[in-house]
Amino acid sequence: MAETHGTGLDLHLDVTRGPGVGRALAAALRDAVRSGRLAAGTRLPGTRTLAADLGIARGTAVEAYSCLIAEGWLTGTTGAATRVAELPAGLPPTSPEPRSPRDALQGVVQGGAPHATSLAPVPGRPSIDLRPGRPDLSSFPRTRWASAVRRALASAPDSAWDYGDPAGQPRLRAAVAAYTARTRGVRADADSVVITAGFAHALAVLGRALHGTGVRRVAAEDPGLARHRDLLRAAGLHVAPLRVDDAGADPDDLADGVGAALLTPAHQHPRGVVLAPRRRAAFLDLARRRHLYLVEDDYDGEFRYDRQPVGAMQAHAPDRVVYAGSASKALAPGMRLGWLAVPPALREPVLRAVAELGAEPPAVDQLAFADLLERGDYDRHIRQARLAYRRRRADLAARLPHPLGGVPAGLHTLVPVESAEEERRLTDTARHAGLVLHGLHTAGYWHEPSDAHPAALVVGYATPPPHTWRSALDTLTNLLAPTTP
Structure with missing residues (x-):
């Protein structure tokens, strides 16, 4: 004592x-x-x-x-x-007393089902989070951000603290236009950029704006995020599935009457493939001929590890493609900062929808982020994060017996498994061992649930903080070693 x-x-x-x-x-x-x-x-x-x-x-x-x-x-x-x-x-x-995740898995990995009590979840036990779509939150550049906030507060005019333009702070719109043009080839100026509270807010705004222009049907990739479909439906739109294969979304699957399509061409989520050049051209041709809009969700375009990232589709048809980006993957989703490069015909409907929804990011956050972009601190942070995530993906590829799904890019990868039943078993076993995983079936990626669809785990390797990465990798590879096809 x-x-x-x-x-x-x-x-x-x-x-x-x-x-x-x-x-x-x-x-x-x-x-x-x-x-x-x-x-x-x-x-x-x-x-x-x-x-x-x-x-x-x-x-x-x-x-x-x-x-x-x-x-x-x-x-x-x-x-x-x-x-x-x-x-x-x-x-x-x-x-x-909590057991380590590795210990909790040994009964499954080395000898069939463990004793029932060994798989009972421990209430309140911290988990290893391998869900996709999240960066390493511990890497947030706190010092650089604090300095940017101080400079923004010191230099902003009094007018910056008034009710602002629904398009966002002019300084940030100009900085985003310059940044996306330099890094992603986007054709935009400050007048075409609209600042949003992250991509979810951007999609809600776009859904409302499209509905206001008469669009009633939109296409979304299948598999794709259920949250995005929900946001579009909440805007009064019918969502049609758009089949995805190894060449990305298939333009031949674009149904008649569709007025817009939501795409992730640089790195399809969740399959991780790149939209093939001929399909990019076909989507752009359809957009022009059928007067429909393409929404380009460039959610992790900065993170390509084997080559330069594929440039934005928007550059080829800025009058038909809405380009969408955010700071969620590079900095943190809690930043709630995103942006749209909007075609001229959609600008007024989009600004009207922003005003109606009333969820604009705080002025100080916009000005501080503009400071990060202008000084190059955002680029420096991305380069550091890119190196760390590339190493993690390489670690994962070296430990698994089969190739990872998709191209070397982003913050997640696809690990195919034999069946939907096996996917559910793996995610359930992992959860009891303190490992949080998403699967194509368990996370609702498919538009219509069916065990006939391919099954896979969607592994977010960027999420764990550095001091837990090795433990997370050990636990995951122990779980998957005897089960990957």
């Missing part, structure tokens, strides 16, 4: 010195957090102070803290204080 006092915090821990003291210390801290004795945000003693108070080696304290940070009970980075993490509401006062 020992108490620590080095930080002014009386920390009572039931720890017996001797063999296994490190495990006992981790268990005592875990129990203190779980029981509520240590509230979220509580600052813990430094490892040197804790070790001195308990009469143990500092390395033992470091190991205990590191273990609990990896499990999600504590938070901390080098040079910063260690604090109690925010945990889900409703945790029971006691629960079994």
Whole structure:
């Protein structure tokens, strides 16, 4: 039994010195957090102070803290204080000590179904998140962003804090036009750019604007994100499936009466393929001849690892293609910053829809992001992230017995499995082991559910913070080793 006092915090821990003291210390801290004795945000003693108070080696304290940070009970980075993490509401006062995800999987990987209790989810147990569509949030450039905010606050005119133009801050619109022209070949100027609160907001705005121009049917890739279909339906549009194969979306599948099509040509989500050149040309020809709009969702166009990214379709038909981008994959989805390059005929309907929905990003965020773009800090951050994600994809490719699906790009890859039933079994087994995975069937990518559709796991390898990547990789490859076709 020992108490620590080095930080002014009386920390009572039931720890017996001797063999296994490190495990006992981790268990005592875990129990203190779980029981509520240590509230979220509580600052813990430094490892040197804790070790001195308990009469143990500092390395033992470091190991205990590191273990609990990896499990999600504590938070901390080098040079910063260690604090109690925010945990889900409703945790029971006691629960079994968490097993590692790797241990939880061994019964499945090495000998059939494990004992029923070994697969029971541990309430509140932190998970390894491998869902697609998320960057490594720990890599957010906090220092650069804080500096950009300070400069924006210091230099912005008083008029910047008034009710703004629904198209967005002029400075950011100009910066986005210059950035997308330089990096993606987009043909746009500040007047054609509309700033949105992320891509979901952009799609809701576009759906409303298209409906206002008389469009009633739109096509969306199949498989594709169910959330995007929901947003289009909420705008009063009927969504028709657009078949995707190894060459991307098929223009021959574009039904009559469709007034717009939502595409991910540079890196199809979720299959990861690139729209073939002849199909790009065919979509553009159909858009001109049938007077329909193409919505180009360039959600991760900056992240191509084997070559330069494919340029934007919008450059070939800026009067028929709406180009959409966001900071969600490069910075963080919580930024809620996106942009549209809008054809002239759609500009007024889009601005009217923005005003009606009333969800414009805050002026200070727009000005700070413009600062990042203008100074090149956004480019520098993307280069760093691109290198890290390329290495992770290479790690994953080296560990799996079969090639990854799609081109080397983006923040996710497709891992085919034998059947929808096997996909559901794998995602369920992974969930019990603390690994969050999406599949084509389990995450609702197919327009019409059917076990006849191909099955695959959609693995977001960018999401785990660096200190958990190896553990995530070990757990995933142990899960998949005997099951990938």
